[in-house]
Amino acid sequence: MDLQNRPLKKRPLFSNRLSIITVAAGSAIGLGNIWKFPYITGKNGGAAFIIVYLCCIALIGLPVLISDFMIGRRGGKNVVGSFRALAGDRSPWLFGGFIALFGSATVLSFYGVVAGWSLGYVVKAVSNGFAGKSPAEVGAMFNDFVTSPIAPIAYQLIFMSITAGVVYAGVKKGIEAFSKVMMPILIGIIVLLCIRSLTLPGAEGGIAFLFKPDFSKLSAAGVLDALGHAFFTLSLGVGTMITYGSYIDKDENLATTALQICIADTVIALLAGIAIFPAVFAFGVEPGQGPGLVFVTLPNIFVQMPGGYFFCILFFLLLAVAALTSSISMLEVSVAYASEDLGISRKRATLFLTALISGVGIICSLSLGQYRESLTLFGKNFFDLADFAVSNVEMPIGGAISVLFIGWVLKRQKSEEELTCHGKIKVPLIAAFIFTAKYLAPVGIAIVFLHSLGVI
Ligand code: PFF
DSSP states (O other), X not given: OOGGGOOOSOOOOOSSHXXXXXXXXXXXXXXXXXXXXXXXXXXXXXXHHHHHHHHHIIIIIHHHHHHXXXXXXXXXXXXXXXXXXXXOTTOTTHHHHHHHHHHHHHHHHHHHHHHHHHHHHHHHHHTTTTTTOOHHHHHHHHHHHHHOSSHHHHHHHHHHHHHHHHHHTOIIIIIIHHHHHHHHHHHHHHHHHHHHHHTSTTTHHHHHHHHSOOGGGOOHHHHHHHHHHHHXXXXXXXXXHHHHHTTSOTTSOHHHHHHHHHHHHHHHHHHHHHHHHHHHHHTTOOSOOOTHIIIIIHHHHHHHSTTHHXXXXXXXXXXXXXXXXXXXXXXXXXXXXXXXXXXXXHHHHHHHHHHHHHHHHHHHHHTXXXXXXXXXXXXXXXXXXXXXXXXXXXXXXXHHHHHHIIIIISOHHXXXXXXXXTTTSOOTTHXXXXXXXXXXXXXXXXXXXXXXXXXX
């Protein structure tokens, strides 16, 4: 269907360019930046890994993000509706829409659990729960918390209710208004944490770890981690950026917007690194701890640091706020679909889908604790399975579908119209973008995908 034949029913649009960037960067910036990026950087040896990660963002992440925006804005509907509008009613490309629906719901089910932990840790930090504890005790505390049957689920449900409240309020009054308040708070907190970390004696070791590359520490698995994480951190392949793209005004420059979002996301990930590693080095802690880096190592450091009580609260608050602006974008994918294509009211859709996704999240949470033995499938507990299914399978497939669709299916002239706002603006490097969408990005994605399945 052509732009001119878009359905007449009025859809909401983000108010202006700043709103678009705030909301889409709010989706991109989340646990991926503050929890995952630091620990995979620690695990993969620091600066050399970061250089590869930056290349993955520029060469693959950015083209996929532009493609997602193009599909959303040109299609002008939810993720399934956009593919339908562009490819036709019975096109196999609709699979791209349905798999994204599945992916966004799955990612939210386990993301809500980790975000719940962050909320729980805000409360622990406020009640000074880490004071006087040895590192082993803080480690045991984390383990007891995430494996207990009640507390993490209660926090997960609180987190999911806030997410639902924002989405329930709508695209402009909920998502846009919320992100506009939360994102500046997030930036303020992270800058404060960086200043605290950088002024600790011995902070230089952390800065060298982040910015002085040592390529001997980089492995093939590290390169693949970098590419996989580029997808996760930019919220690609699960329909989020397609759905948000459909709320972007037709006169906005999509390529520049996407570039600014990549830059914002990268800057926040690096700031998270700067907030964490100087402290890690100043206190002589091992940087390659894995997922416990943020929940175990950091509280240990905070208790020894001047002002640690406040910085600990601020840190977990930062994690929770960042997670919220991402989780609303995940829920919006299926809510937009249900309300537009299934004719369910937006409010009902929000309630029903939140209940469904939270239910799956509860299973993920329980699968880490006493039901570990029974809640497993294909040798993984449900939590790990949801994470694996999205990050290693669904996101690469969804991302590949977007670039392949733009590279091979959408007519070149239509792509140019979308990128140049029907000739109103000049955009350089269109040929390079199309080339990347056709060849480079799909091949790169195929490599990660096959590796993550153990084929190569
Ligand atoms: N980009 C988010 C992060 O880095 O935490 C995660 C995410 C958000 C993934 C939205 C997928 C999504 F649809």
